[in-house]
Amino acid sequence: MSEFIFAKLFLKEFILVNILFFVTVVLILSLSWKSSLLLFVIQFLFSWLLYFFIGQKRKKDISEISSLIALIMEKRKNAIEEKNLSPELFEIEKDLKTLFKKNQKDFANMRKLAKTRTEFLGNVSHELRTPIFSIQGFLETLLNGAIEDENVNRRFLKKAMNHTKNLNSLLNDLIDISMIETGEMRMQPTFFNIAELINSVTEEIENIAKEKGIKIIEKYNNPEIEVWGDRDKIKQVMVNLINNAIKYSDNGKIKVFTEVKKDKIEISVKDEGSGIPSESLNRIFERFYQVDKARSKVVGGTGLGLAIVKHIVEAHGSKISVKSKIGEGSVFTFFLKTQ
Ligand code: ADP
Numbered sequence: 001m002s003e004f005i006f007a008k009l010f011l012k013e014f015i016l017v018n019i020l021f022f023v024t025v026v027l028i029l030s031l032s033w034k035s036s037l038l039l040f041v042i043q044f045l046f047s048w049l050l051y052f053f054i055g056q057k058r059k060k061d062i063s064e065i066s067s068l069i070a071l072i073m074e075k076r077k078n079a080i081e082e083k084n085l086s087p088e089l090f091e092i093e094k095d096l097k098t099l100f101k102k103n104q105k106d107f108a109n110m111r112k113l114a115k116t117r118t119e120f121l122g123n124v125s126h127e128l129r130t131p132i133f134s135i136q137g138f139l140e141t142l143l144n145g146a147i148e149d150e151n152v153n154r155r156f157l158k159k160a161m162n163h164t165k166n167l168n169s170l171l172n173d174l175i176d177i178s179m180i181e182t183g184e185m186r187m188q189p190t191f192f193n194i195a196e197l198i199n200s201v202t203e204e205i206e207n208i209a210k211e212k213g214i215k216i217i218e219k220y221n222n223p224e225i226e227v228w229g230d231r232d233k234i235k236q237v238m239v240n241l242i243n244n245a246i247k248y249s250d251n252g253k254i255k256v257f258t259e260v261k262k263d264k265i266e267i268s269v270k271d272e273g274s275g276i277p278s279e280s281l282n283r284i285f286e287r288f289y290q291v292d293k294a295r296s297k298v299v300g301g302t303g304l305g306l307a308i309v310k311h312i313v314e315a316h317g318s319k320i321s322v323k324s325k326i327g328e329g330s331v332f333t334f335f336l337k338t339q
Contacts (some may be wrong), residue, residue: 249273
């Protein structure tokens with residue numbers, strides 16, 4: 001009978017206990033050989049009965065656990081939740097159900113990751129293809145004779161040049177984002193003067209703003225204050241935010257201002273540009289998300305700038321927030337620690 005096979009695990013212990021019991025009783029009660037034989041027979045029968053019950057219980061427990069495992073393998077979520085094992089198996093039941101939930105979560109994450117990777121590759125190839133095709137087109141036109149045409153040759157070369165610039169910034173952004181996401185971008189925090197950093201960034205970018213008739217205004221309520229962070233990375237954040245403010249404004253002012261709050265300093269970049277539709281506000285920090293793809297293409301956007309900003313700001317234990325109104329402008333704010 002299979003019950004005995006299930007109890008086999010305890011066979012040695014069983015025989016040992018029986019022998020000990022038999023010998024002890026025989027010795028203590030000084031039984032005759034007849035009584036001893038009777039005791040042996042009775043004890044043997046009881047033992048086998050007990051052995052059978054133990055086997056039966058083990059068989060039942062194992063089959064209960066197997067049926068739960070079978071449901072897990074078939075991924076029958078509702079059936080798994082409804083399935084209850086005997087109270088003694090509660091711990092095993094709890095562990096198996098937790099394991100199932102964790103596996104489900106891991107699978108979902110893996111699927112999401114695979115989807116993100118495919119989407120990312122699709123986006124990258126698409127973004128690379130556009131400038132490469134354009135450069136190829138301009139060069140072909142020039143080679144086919146336009147090079148001799150004084151009216152267009154310089155214009156076409158300039159356009160090809162602009163596309164190589166876009167290509168270059170796309171590749172730089174891609175390198176940054178992949179370094180951030182693989183954890184290779186190490187933060188090297190120090191104390192540095194934020195007003196001085198913002199000032200150097202605006203000086204570098206001022207000319208691009210001037211060409212569009214945009215004025216950059218800086219306002220610091222405490223220009224001496226030092227912040228804790230990676231200077232180069234924060235510089236990149238400021239460059240991306242101020243560049244966006246210029247790119248998405250046709251005129252008006254850009255205000256870069258700071259405000260000290262307890263042990264933090266709030267840094268804001270405010271523009272009077274196109275503004276962002278409310279439904280896009282929580283999507284603009286996603287990789288490759290652009291409100292108006294056509295406009296971004298014209299102004300040389302890669303769709304990665306704000307994703308990089310978000311990563312860097314969050315790596316400083318901070319958060320980037322945005323307020324915007326269509327036609328009135330946008331303000332991007334984040335904070336840095338001052339102590
Ligand atoms: P891009 O390189 O296209 O500018 P970003 O990641 O920097 O990519 O920004 C994502 C999108 O958010 C932009 O395409 C643009 O639609 C919108 N955006 C970002 N900054 C501003 C801003 N200051 N004003 C209006 N729209 C903005």
